Amino acid sequence: MNVLFLAPNYPVEMQDFTRGLAEVGARVYGIGDGPVRSLVPKVHRSLAAYRQAQLFDRDATLAAARSFGARFDRVECLWEPFVELAADLREQLGVPGMSLDTARGFRDKELMKERVEAAGLRVPHHARASSAAEVRAAAAVVGFPLIIKPIAGAGSADTFRCDDAAELEAALAKTQHVKELSVEEFVDGDEFTFDTICINGKPAYWNVAWYRPRPLISRTNEWISPQVVVLRHPEQAELRGGVQLGHGVLAALNMGSGYTHMEWYKKQDGEVVFGEIGARPGGARLVDQMNYSIDGDLFREWARAVCWGSFEARVERKYNVAIIFKRAHGEGRITKIDGLDTFMQKYGRHVAVEELLRPGTRRRDWKQTLVSDGYMILRHPDLAATLEMADEFGERVQLYAE
Numbered sequence: 295m296n297v298l299f300l301a302p303n304y305p306v307e308m309q310d311f312t313r314g315l316a317e318v319g320a321r322v323y324g325i326g327d328g329p330v331r332s333l334v335p336k337v338h339r340s341l342a343a344y345r346q347a348q349l350f351d352r353d354a355t356l357a358a359a360r361s362f363g364a365r366f367d368r369v370e371c372l373w374e375p376f377v378e379l380a381a382d383l384r385e386q387l388g389v390p391g392m393s394l395d396t397a398r399g400f401r402d403k404e405l406m407k408e409r410v411e412a413a414g415l416r417v418p419h420h421a422r423a424s425s426a427a428e429v430r431a432a433a434a435v436v437g438f439p440l441i442i443k444p445i446a447g448a449g450s451a452d453t454f455r456c457d458d459a460a461e462l463e464a465a466l467a468k469t470q471h472v473k474e475l476s477v478e479e480f481v482d483g484d485e486f487t488f489d490t491i492c493i494n495g496k497p498a499y500w501n502v503a504w505y506r507p508r509p510l511i512s513r514t515n516e517w518i519s520p521q522v523v524v525l526r527h528p529e530q531a532e533l534r535g536g537v538q539l540g541h542g543v544l545a546a547l548n549m550g551s552g553y554t555h556m557e558w559y560k561k562q563d564g565e566v567v568f569g570e571i572g573a574r575p576g577g578a579r580l581v582d583q584m585n586y587s588i589d590g591d592l593f594r595e596w597a598r599a600v601c602w603g604s605f606e607a608r609v610e611r612k613y614n615v616a617i618i619f620k621r622a623h624g625e626g627r628i629t630k631i632d633g634l635d636t637f638m639q640k641y642g643r644h645v646a647v648e649e650l651l652r653p654g655t656r657r658r659d660w661k662q663t664l665v666s667d668g669y670m671i672l673r674h675p676d677l678a679a680t681l682e683m684a685d686e687f688g689e690r691v692q693l694y695a696e
């Protein structure tokens with residue numbers, strides 16, 4: 295089993311997927327942007343060979359792939375910007391797996407909605423626009439409030455809610471550099487994920503997580519400590535509509551084998567609406583959270599699913615798992631952390647991971663990375679207890695910078 299794996303070392307989550315591939319018996323060939331010496335030991339020992347190439351340079355990456363002189367059984371990439379590149383390489387190298395056309399359906403937010411809608415599933419009213427005039431015309435059809443966002447965006451970048459024409463003009467001024475935009479009906483409600491590891495389009499594992507608050511709000515208000523809560527009971531009646539929608543979306547987009555990460559909305563009246571989906575796992579430690587919820591290794595199980603079409607972890611959902619991201623007060627370097635000792639004394643036995651930046655470290659850009667100035671992962675069998683701890687962490691533990 296020869297696997298070409300793009301971006302095996304960065305982003306940091308990829309390191310465990312690389313390890314997982316090696317652990318299920320694949321010979322792993324890596325191509326990434328960094329030099330060989332930048333590979334962490336775990337990646338280094340999991341790779342049979344490595345080439346450095348700029349992944350945004352498609353021809354250079356293809357040449358690097360050919361230079362291994364190996365016949366690949368799989369070409370994989372779990373980093374969003376290069377999921378299409380992996381599909382392109384598959385076609386060039388005659389390797390089975392997701393086609394370029396299918397990969398586009400997981401990346402182009404308009405094509406995605408067209409396909410999901412064609413399957414009779416509920417998507418926000420939407421239109422594609424590539425000029426200010428087209429955005430205004432789309433707004434006239436979609437109506438206010440609306441959202442404008444890049445066709446192939448990530449991290450809520452360049453995403454704006456507009457409640458009237460004046461706000462739309464302000465958003466247009468801020469998105470002049472974006473080539474193509476999606477204009478969407480604003481869907482009010484709660485926001486959830488539907489995550490899977492699929493084998494031939496069927497979820498061998500699935501998960502629902504709850505965003506507190508909605509990502510667009512977390513991503514535009516620095517004072518908030520955003521939470522993502524992996525739910526122990528994703529089969530509950532309140533979530534059924536979203537899970538059914540998720541299964542429909544996988545079929546509509548012709549999912550094969552691998553990870554998916556979907557976002558969906560639940561309105562106050564109970565209606566569920568599709569948000570977006572990627573053919574890769576969610577970022578910002580979501581795979582770790584899922585692992586903590588079942589005491590499993592979903593890095594390795596993904597590898598088993600794509601290499602051998604099997605899934606061996608026992609999915610016994612034991613915990614709700616909350617991650618809480620912190621943003622420090624002030625700019626510059628972290629100077630102190632308040633409230634952590636008290637919190638640990640009270641709840642330490644429920645803490646799975648504590649990764650707050652320590653005094654002396656420079657603050658991260660919270661707009662660029664959801665991980666911000668660090669995070670804590672907590673788990674508890676009871677949801678109310680999980681949320682109480684998560685809220686207390688958000689309120690009582692504070693980082694300061696100068």
Ligand SMILES: Nc1ncnc2c1ncn2[C@@H]1O[C@H](COP(=O)(O)OP(=O)(O)OP(=O)(O)O)[C@@H](O)[C@H]1O
Pocket residue numbers: 418441443447448449450451453478479480481482485508509510511557569570
């Ligand atoms: N039609 C909509 N109605 C309401 N809110 C929306 C809508 N579209 C986007 N949003 C808000 O903006 C956020 C970002 O949008 P979306 O998920 O489409 O883009 P993204 O930048 O790819 O996201 P991610 O942060 O997951 O990478 C959503 O999580 C949601 O909170």
Ligand SMILES: [Mg+2]
Pocket residue numbers: 449450557570
């Ligand atoms: Mg999103």
